Each structure stands twice: as C-alpha cells, then as structure tokens.
Amino acid sequence: MRNQLLRLLLLRAHASSQSRISQVQHLRSFTSPLLHPRAPCVTLEPFALRRHFASSPELAVEPPKPPSDQAILLGDVFAEPGKSNDEIKLDLDHKNVVVTHDLILSVLKNPNTAPDVAKRIFDWVLETQGEKLSSKSYNLMLGILGGNGFVKETWDMIGIMKKKGYGVLKGAFTRISEKFEKDGLTDDVEKLKDLYARGSASCEKNDAIGENAFEEVCSRVSKIIRREVWGDDVEKQLQELDVEFSSDLITRVLGNLEMEPNKALIFFRWVQESGSFKHDQRSFNAMARVLSKEEHTQKFWRVVNEMRSEGHDMERETYVNILERFVKRKMLQDAVDLYEFAMLGGNKPSVQDCTFLLKKIVVSKELDMDLFLKVVRVFKANGNVLTNANLDAVIKSLTSVGRMTEWNRILVAMEEAGYVPSGSSRSNIAFKLSRGGKTGEATEFVEKMVASEHSSDYSIWMSLIKGYCVARDLDEACNSFRKMVDKEGASSAGPALELLVGTYCRKNRPLDAYKFLMEMVNDKGLRPWHTTCKALNSKLLAKKHFKEALDVMNMMKHQDYPPDLDSFIGYLSRTGSAEDAVTFSQAMTSKRFPATSVFLQLFEAYLKAGRRSEAQDFLSKCPRHIKNHADVLNLFCSTKSGVTRTAAVAV
Numbered sequence: 190m191r192n193q194l195l196r197l198l199l200l201r202a203h204a205s206s207q208s209r210i211s212q213v214q215h216l217r218s219f220t221s222p223l224l225h226p227r228a229p230c231v232t233l234e235p236f237a238l239r240r241h242f243a244s245s246p247e248l249a250v251e252p253p254k255p256p257s258d259q260a261i262l263l264g265d266v267f268a269e270p271g272k273s274n275d276e277i278k279l280d281l282d283h284k285n286v287v288v289t290h291d292l293i294l295s296v297l298k299n300p301n302t303a304p305d306v307a308k309r310i311f312d313w314v315l316e317t318q319g320e321k322l323s324s325k326s327y328n329l330m331l332g333i334l335g336g337n338g339f340v341k342e343t344w345d346m347i348g349i350m351k352k353k354g355y356g357v358l359k360g361a362f363t364r365i366s367e368k369f370e371k372d373g374l375t376d377d378v379e380k381l382k383d384l385y386a387r388g389s390a391s392c393e394k395n396d397a398i399g400e401n402a403f404e405e406v407c408s409r410v411s412k413i414i415r416r417e418v419w420g421d422d423v424e425k426q427l428q429e430l431d432v433e434f435s436s437d438l439i440t441r442v443l444g445n446l447e448m449e450p451n452k453a454l455i456f457f458r459w460v461q462e463s464g465s466f467k468h469d470q471r472s473f474n475a476m477a478r479v480l481s482k483e484e485h486t487q488k489f490w491r492v493v494n495e496m497r498s499e500g501h502d503m504e505r506e507t508y509v510n511i512l513e514r515f516v517k518r519k520m521l522q523d524a525v526d527l528y529e530f531a532m533l534g535g536n537k538p539s540v541q542d543c544t545f546l547l548k549k550i551v552v553s554k555e556l557d558m559d560l561f562l563k564v565v566r567v568f569k570a571n572g573n574v575l576t577n578a579n580l581d582a583v584i585k586s587l588t589s590v591g592r593m594t595e596w597n598r599i600l601v602a603m604e605e606a607g608y609v610p611s612g613s614s615r616s617n618i619a620f621k622l623s624r625g626g627k628t629g630e631a632t633e634f635v636e637k638m639v640a641s642e643h644s645s646d647y648s649i650w651m652s653l654i655k656g657y658c659v660a661r662d663l664d665e666a667c668n669s670f671r672k673m674v675d676k677e678g679a680s681s682a683g684p685a686l687e688l689l690v691g692t693y694c695r696k697n698r699p700l701d702a703y704k705f706l707m708e709m710v711n712d713k714g715l716r717p718w719h720t721t722c723k724a725l726n727s728k729l730l731a732k733k734h735f736k737e738a739l740d741v742m743n744m745m746k747h748q749d750y751p752p753d754l755d756s757f758i759g760y761l762s763r764t765g766s767a768e769d770a771v772t773f774s775q776a777m778t779s780k781r782f783p784a785t786s787v788f789l790q791l792f793e794a795y796l797k798a799g800r801r802s803e804a805q806d807f808l809s810k811c812p813r814h815i816k817n818h819a820d821v822l823n824l825f826c827s828t829k830s831g832v833t834r835t836a837a838v839a840v
Contacts, residue, residue: 260295262286264302267309277313282539288314289506290321297329304337320470320504323437324355324403331357335365338372347384357385406432411445419455424463434466443475453479454488470501477503481511483518493530502535512542516549524549525560529567543568544579548586556595558602565606575608584618593627597634616652623656628665631656635669639676647673647681654685658692666692667705679715687721699728703737710744719750726753730760735769739776752777754790762794767806770795788815792824 266280281288296302296310311330314321327350335343343365347357362385369378413426432438439460446453457476460466468476473496480489489511493503508531515524528546531538543564550561565575580603587595596618600610610618615638622631635653650673657666666689674682686709693702702725709715722745729738738760742752757777761770770791774783788811795804808816808825815821 259286259292260299260302263288263292263296263310264299264306267306267313270305270309274313274317287505287509288318288321290323290326293321293326294329297326297333302333304333304339307333308342320436324350324353324435325358325437327353327355328358328361332361332364335361336368338368340369340374340377344377357381403437406430407438407441407445410438410442414442414446414452414456415449419452419459424459428463434460436466436469436471439466439468439472440475443472443479447479450479450482450485450488454492457492468499470496470504473499473501474504474507478507478510481514483520486520486523490526497530497534503531505536508536508538512546516546519553521550521553521557521560525563528564532567532571537571540573540576540579543573544582547579547583551583551587551592551595551599552590556592558598561599562602562605565603565608569606575603575606577611577614579603580608580610580614581617584621588621588625593622593625594630596622596627597630597637600634612648616648619649620652620656620659623653623662623665623669624659625656626660626662628662647677647685650677651685651688655688658688661692661696663689663692663696663698663701670709674709674713674715679709679713682709682715683718683721686715686717687724690717690721690725694724694728697732699725699732700734700737703729703734703741707740707744716748719745719748722748722750723753723756727756730756733760733764735760735765739772743776746777746779754787758790758794761791762798762800765803767803767810770803770807771810782812782815785815785818785820788818789820789824792821796824 262284263281263286266277266284266286272280286292293310293314297307307330311322311326327346331343331346331350334346350357362381366378366381369381409430410427410432413423413430417423439457443453443457446456453476457468457472461468466472473492477489477493477496480486480492496503508527512524512527515521515527524546528538528542546564547561550557550564568575580600583599583603584596587593587599600618604610619631619635619638622634631653635649638649650669654666654669654673657663657669670682670685670689673685686706690702690706693699693705706717706721706725710717722741726738726741729735729741738757742757745752754777757773761773765773774787774791777783777787791807792804795801795807805825808821
C-alpha cells in the first residue's frame with residue numbers, strides 16, 4: 190500500500206537528520222504519478238482568456254492595505270450597477286484591490302455595505318472566482334438577503350447552499366428569523382426553523398452546530414496529524430471523526446500544518462487517495478503555500494505543476510505570498526520561475542510585479558543578467574510592452590547599490606524585449622551617467638544612441654554636457670561639446686555653449702571660457718548667443734582681462750551684435766586708463782568713431798567715479814568734434830563748479 194510506504198518514510202524521518210534528507214528523496218518518488226519536474230517547462234504562448242492580477246502594492250514597494258481599507262475600495266468598485274467584467278477588473282487594478290476570501294468576508298460583514306452592492310460583489314466573485322467563497326461567505330450573504338426582506342432571494346440562496354453542502358449558521362438564522370417575524374411571514378419562519386433544526390443537506394455533521402464546530406473540527410484534525418508519526422492509527426482516528434472533508438476544512442488544516450510541510454503533504458495526498466475529497470483550486474493553492482520554503486521547493490514545483498495539469502490556477506494571494514518569501518530568502522531563480530509560471534496561467538501578474546522582480550534582480554549580491562533577460566522576455570511574450578517607468582525604476586535601483594556601470598547592459602536587455610527609450614529617458618540616462626563621473630559608460634551610451642536608428646538630436650548631448658558641468662568636470666564637458674559639433678553641426682549648439690561658458694564663469698575661470706569660445710568660433714564657425722558673450726565679457730572685465738574682453742566684443746561686432754557698453758563703461762570708470770578708453774571707443778564700432786553719446790557716457794562715468802583727471806586725459810585724446818561738442822563742454826563745466834550733470838544717453 191502506498192500509505193504504508195509513506196508511513197515508513199515518515200518514521201525514518203525521526204531517526205536522524207541525515208536519514209531525513211534521503212527520506213525526502215524517496216517520498217518524492219511515491220507521491221503521485223502526476224508529479225512534474227521542478228521548473229515550469231512550457232512553451233510561451235499567450236492564453237486566450239486572461240485575468241490580470243490587480244496592481245500589487247506589496248510587490249511595488251508598499252505593503253498591502255488592511256482589509257478594512259480594501260473593503261471600502263471594493264465597495265466603491267461595485268457601487269455602480271451594470272459594469273462589465275472587464276470594467277470591474279480595470280477598476281480593481283486601478284485601485285490596487287486584490288480580492289481574497291478574507292476581503293469578501295470583510296465586505297459582507299460590514300453593516301455599511303448596501304445590500305445591492307453586497308449582492309453584486311457576491312455574484313461577481315461567484316462567477317469569476319467561485320473558489321474564494323466559503324460556507325461562511327454564503328451565510329453572510331444569506332443573512333444580508335433575509336435581513337433586508339428579500340424572501341424569494343433568501344430561499345433561492347438556501348437552495349444553492351444545499352447543493353454545495355452548506356448549512357445555515359446561527360447568525361444568519363437569527364437575522365433572517367427576526368426580519369421574517371417582524372414582517373409577519375409565519376410560514377417562512379416555521380420553514381426556516383425546521384430547516385435549521387434538521388441541518389441542511391450533507392452538512393448536518395459539520396455545520397449544524399455553527400461556525401465554532403467547524404473550527405473545532407479543524408483543530409482536532411490538525412492535532413491528530415501533528416502529535417503522531419503518520420500511520421494506520423492516524424488514518425483510523427481521522428476516519429473515526431466522521432467529518433466531510435471540504436475545501437474549507439482542508440485549506441484550514443494545511444495552514445495549521447505550515448510548520449510541518451512533510452505531514453501536510455502526506456495528509457494532502459491521503460485525503461484524495463482515500464476518496465474523501467478531490468482537490469480543487471483552493472486546496473492546491475494552500476498546499477503550494479505550505480511547500481514554498483527553501484528546503485521543499487522541489488515538492489512545491491511538483492504540486493503546482495500537478496495543479497495546472499488538473500486545470501487549476503495559482504491564485505493571486507498565493508503568488509504574492511510565495512514570491513515575497515522567495516525574494517526575502519534570496520531565492521531569485523525560484524522567484525523568476527514562479528513569475529514565468531504565473532504568466533502562463535489564467536491569473537497573470539501585473540506590470541508592477543514585473544518591475545518589482547527586475548528591481549530585486551538588479552540589487553542582488555550578483556547581478557544575474559540571465560534572470561533579468563528571462564523576466565523581460567516572458568513579459569514581452571505575454572503581449573506587454575516595457576515603458577519608461579520600468580526603466581526609471583530599474584535604473585534607480587541600480588544606482589542605489591552603486592551599479593551605474595551596468596546601465597548600458599540593462600538597457601540592451603530591455604531593448605531586446607522591444608523597449609524603445611524615449612527622448613526624455615535617453616537624456617536622463619546621459620545626464621546621470623556624466624554627473625556620476627561614469628565617463629566611459631556615458632560615452633558608450635551616447636555613441637550607441639547616435640549610431641542607432643533612434644533619431645539623434647541635441648537634447649541627449651545637452652544632457653551629457655550638463656551632467657559633466659554639474660559634476661564640474663569641464664574638460665569632459667568640452668570634449669563632449671566638440672564631439673557634438675562634429676556629429677550634429679554647429680547650428681543648434683548655442684544652449685550648450687552658454688551652459689559651458691556659464692559654468693566656467695561660476696568657477697571663476699573666465700579665461701578658460703574665453704579660450705574655448707574663441708576656439709569654437711574660429712575653428713567650428715559657431716555663432717554664440719548674445720547673452721553668452723555679454724556674460725563672458727562681464728566676468729573677464731571683473732577679473733581685469735581687458736584685452737580678452739575686447740576680443741569678445743570684436744567677435745560680437747562681426748556677429749552683428751550690439752556691444753556690451755554697460756560692462757565696459759563700468760570697468761573703465763573704475764580702473765581703466767585714458768588709453769584703455771580710446772582703445773575701447775575705437776574697437777566697439779566698424780565706423781571711424783562711435784556715436785557722441787558713447788563718449789558722453791564714458792565722460793560721465795569717469796566724473797561720477799571721481800576720476801576727473803582720467804576724464805580730461807581721455808578728452809584730450811578725443812577727436813576735435815567731441816572736444817568742441819556743447820554737451821561735452823557743459824558736462825565738464827558743471828562738474829567743475831560742483832554740480833554733477835545727470836543724464837541718460839542712449840546709444
């Protein structure tokens with residue numbers, strides 16, 4: 190007998206820790222002819238019927254919401270009548286609601302849940318996820334119907350419960366009886382009392398005495414299994430309990446045996462092979478949760494593959510529970526296999542689940558690109574498309590563990606799965622790599638983008654240069670600028686040049702900025718912005734680099750830009766000599782002499798600064814028409830008599 194073999198194996202398990210390991214191997218060979226290899230070996234094919242998982246807060250960093258919070262959200266989803274199943278699923282995904290057995294009970298217990306909302310929720314779960322409804326769920330719904338005076342619906346529900354073997358519990362009976370008596374429904378009250386007294390259908394043994402009896406039965410079954418090594422005596426005691434093994438009971442017992450997975454598995458096999466129960470989706474999922482510990486993963490994979498071969502799916506809550514356990518114990522290979530397994534089933538993980546797994550892979554002790562590639566390929570094979578949000582999340586995780594050097598490999602893997610980075614994403618990556626000092630990776634990334642089929646533009650170069658400027662690596666910023674001009678031309682290089690010049694000036698290096706700007710103008714034919722030239726002139730003069738400032742002004746003249754009078758006049762009035770003023774006045778215009786107003790501004794600035802002798806010296810070097818100009822003579826006469834003439838003269 191197979192059970193005798195199981196008993197023998199379990200007896201040996203108590204002999205020594207060494208023999209326990211060998212017993213596990215024997216137990217695997219005797220468990221079932223339907224067992225499959227460890228990992229899911231199935232072809233990636235899209236399923237015709239897809240039920241997507243809701244977005245998972247617990248997989249996307251945040252912990253799951255308390256059932257009470259989700260109960261409110263679930264009620265909101267079903268507040269409007271007439272929604273299709275697809276609309277309901279979309280709403281559940283949007284609100285991050287995961288429908289579980291406990292959540293259903295929470296909603297049905299809530300006195301604030303409207304009867305019509307409760308009925309819509311119950312009917313939808315019954316139609317789409319009926320395995321999540323228990324005897325308790327039916328009784329709560331029954332109490333809502335009867336307690337609100339829906340007589341026909343109450344008896345219809347009792348009829349359905351009889352077919353399922355569920356009895357009427359005390360809470361539902363009391364609530365319905367009180368309402369029926371209040372409404373004067375004497376016949377219905379008597380009929381209900383008779384039904385309750387007899388128990389209903391095949392649940393007389395388990396349900397007639399109410400919920401406490403069910404808990405007691407589960408506890409007794411669990412204690413019998415736990416306290417002895419499995420054998421004929423254990424089987425005899427279980428049979429003598431004379432209970433009906435329902436999905437609810439088996440699920441509860443397996444949960445109670447969580448700390449003894451081997452006994453849980455033997456019980457799981459025995460209950461079906463003895464003819465007491467044919468396992469359904471709930472019991473398979475409960476067994477999978479118990480076996481998801483590191484030392485039992487081979488048994489776990491056999492059970493879940495057997496579950497699929499029997500036509501059952503892995504439930505969302507089971508997937509979340511096991512994936513969380515695998516990740517916590519650093520079992521990333523199993524976590525990825527589980528993701529693949531779930532994606533091939535009817536209940537598919539969400540986009541957030543894919544992101545969660547990718548993030549865990551890239552922050553693991555050793556970056557396993559094979560696992561990363563497997564996840565993105567499975568994701569793509571199921572009709573999904575990777576987005577910028579996926580990339581941003583993965584890059585953030587890589588950065589958090591100091592793996593910026595892996596960005597290019599990650600991007601290549603995602604592109605293999607069909608991801609096309611947007612312009613903003615490319616720019617963001619270029620900026621972060623250069624800002625982080627990853628020159629080699631930044632260069633490789635930009636060159637790859639430029640060489641690819643993606644349309645190249647200045648934005649990625651601008652971001653690269655900006656990153657170097659933020660990092661104060663101006664040598665690399667200049668090198669990148671030169672490459673940009675060589676590849677893209679000089680027509681749109683103005684913003685990047687202004688950024689570079691401004692950074693040099695903020696670092697008090699205006700001479701370096703001057704040299705670079707003149708190189709770009711003379712060698713590359715670049716046309717800088719007027720604002721760039723003015724800013725550079727101001728900094729050069731502040732550092733008393735008068736000659737270089739004149740060069741910039743001369744360049745501005747050839748670009749048809751007006752001269753930066755304010756900066757030069759301010760400099761000359763403070764420190765400039767008369768010869769400097771003459772040089773400036775000659776350089777600022779292509780004509781023989783600048784406008785008279787320019788001379789007047791210079792004279793006035795000198796005089797206001799208290800440098801009358803320099804002003805008179807400059808006047809002596811001016812052309813005759815300036816020396817004899819009435820406004821000039823009046824200015825000098827008024828200041829000589831102690832009155833400063835105030836005038837604003839425009840160029």
